[in-house]
Amino acid sequence: MREQADKIELIRQKIEDADAIVIGAGAGLSTAAGFTYSGDRFEKYFSDFGSAYGFSDMYSGGFYDYATLEEYWAYWSRYIYINRYQDVENGTYRNLYALVKDKDYFVLTTNVDHQFQKAGFAKERLFYTQGDYGLFQCGRPCHAKTYDNEKTVRDMVLAQGYAIAEDGALYLPEGVMPKMSVPAELVPRCPKCGRPMSMNLRADNTFVEDAGWKAASASYVRFMEEHMRKKIVFLELGVGYNTPGIIKYNFWQYAANWQNAFYICINQGQAYLPEDIEDKGLAVNADIMQILEGLL
Numbered sequence: 001m002r003e004q005a006d007k008i009e010l011i012r013q014k015i016e017d018a019d020a021i022v023i024g025a026g027a028g029l030s031t032a033a034g035f036t037y038s039g040d041r042f043e044k045y046f047s048d049f050g051s052a053y054g055f056s057d058m059y060s061g062g063f064y065d066y067a068t069l070e071e072y073w074a075y076w077s078r079y080i081y082i083n084r085y086q087d088v089e090n091g092t093y094r095n096l097y098a099l100v101k102d103k104d105y106f107v108l109t110t111n112v113d114h115q116f117q118k119a120g121f122a123k124e125r126l127f128y129t130q131g132d133y134g135l136f137q138c139g140r141p142c143h144a145k146t147y148d149n150e151k152t153v154r155d156m157v158l159a160q161g162y163a164i165a166e167d168g169a170l171y172l173p174e175g176v177m178p179k180m181s182v183p184a185e186l187v188p189r190c191p192k193c194g195r196p197m198s199m200n201l202r203a204d205n206t207f208v209e210d211a212g213w214k215a216a217s218a219s220y221v222r223f224m225e226e227h228m229r230k231k232i233v234f235l236e237l238g239v240g241y242n243t244p245g246i247i248k249y250n251f252w253q254y255a256a257n258w259q260n261a262f263y264i265c266i267n268q269g270q271a272y273l274p275e276d277i278e279d280k281g282l283a284v285n286a287d288i289m290q291i292l293e294g295l296l
Contacts, residue, residue, distance in 0.1 A: 007284050008294040014262050015295075019230035021100050022223075024247035025109040025116075028238020028267055032288035033092035035083060035113060045078050045170070048180055058083075069196055070181040076199065077156035077182065078170070083113050084133035085150060086168050093119035095292040096237070106223045110243055112201060125223075127216040129246055135200035137208040138190035146200045146210045149188070156182045224254075231260045237288055238267055255280050266291050 002010070015021060036042075038057035042050065046061060055061050058079055066072040082088070097119045107116055107126045112133050116126050135146040154164065160179040162170050172178060188197035200208055209217075234251040241248075248265075255263035255277045263281035265271050266288050273283035284291060 002282075004284070004286060005294075007282060008291060010282060011264055011284075011291075012295050014233050014264065015099065015103065015235075017231060018103065018233040018262075020104040020106070020223075020227040020232045022227075022232060022234050022251075023096070023100065023105060023107045023109075024234065024236040024239055024251055025107060025111055026237070026239030026247065027111060027242075028240060028270070029092065029096075029109075029288055030111050030113055030115060030238070032238060032268075033115060034088045034090045035115075041082070041088075045082055046075070048178055049075055052180070068181065069187045070184055073156055073187055074160055074179065074181045077153045078160070078162075080133045080149065080153050080199075081157050081170055085153065086170055087118075089115060089118065090289065092289045092292060095289075095296055097121055099292065099295055104227070106220060108220060108247055110239075110246055124219060127220040128213075129202070129217075130243075131199070131201040131207065133199070133201075136188055136197040137200045137206075137210075138193060139196050139198035139206065140190070140193065141198075141206055141208050142190060142193040142195070144208050144210055146208055146212070147191075147197070152186065152188055156186050159183055159186060228258055229260065232258065232262075234261060234263045236263070236265045236267070239265075240267075240270055252277060 037059050042057055046058060049061055050056055053064055055064060061075055062079060066075065093115045101120065105125060107121060109116065109126070109128055110130045112128060112131050114132060114134055117123055134149055136149045137146050157170060158164070159182050161172065161176045162178060163173050164170055189195065190197055198206070234255055236247060236251055239247045251263055252274055255261045261280065263277055264284070265273060266284045266286065268285060268287050271283040271285040273281045
């Protein structure tokens with residue numbers, strides 16, 4: 001068994017020697033960066049919803065069957081704002097960028113919180129496979145287009161009594177009790193058919209793969225084709241088993257079949273290295289933030 005310091009040194013060496021890096025990022029990376037969906041963050045922003053409906057984490061609240069669209073969007077506007085537009089990041093994404101910024105890299109991620117671009121990663125080197133908290137789409141959908149939602153989301157959280165600080169942080173002014181609904185005129189509706197909008201998140205077959213999504217998918221395919229015979233590191237960060245077929249299983253297959261590939265998995269509690277790539281991979285069961293700090 002390698003000691004953690006030895007593993008960090010091996011990772012550093014593999015990244016330095018690589019011709020290209022493919023980062024596969026899951027929810028565990030954002031958790032390491034401070035985007036927790038329960039505990040203090042939930043209590044700070046959703047204690048009213050939690051008390052009213054009995055859930056104790058943001059994820060569960062996102063699936064609750066609210067009685068009205070006004071209440072649904074009150075919940076979701078807070079959810080979107082604090083996880084997409086409010087800065088929480090503790091340096092994890094910035095450290096990851098510092099590690100690979102001078103390499104030929106590409107990012108494949110199931111995360112939808114936009115943190116890669118905030119940290120400096122180039123948009124043309126990113127493929128957000130599951131959507132983006134910052135986009136609306138027609139809920140039907142009647143057409144394959146997405147819409148930026150920042151202004152609408154801001155208006156909805158402000159209408160609930162919240163205020164936004166100069167640094168973008170959402171807060172309740174002293175003595176204010178938040179409303180659990182938004183005015184009907186703020187409920188987002190499709191500009192073409194008038195139906196209620198929905199989030200551009202892959203939950204069922206209504207997910208819109210717009211022109212940007214298709215372009216990013218093509219860029220990822222092209223990157224892989226151009227680098228398949230080069231020294232390439234597949235760096236998997238915080239990927240669990242909710243959707244392993246998007247990143248994890250593909251990375252295992254690439255590591256097994258590509259002669260010059262090396263697979264690295266960093267995931268606290270879920271790090272695993274298949275037997276058939278034991279000589280071409282490394283699993284690190286540790287906090288991603290700590291490992292990245294060690295690498296730098």
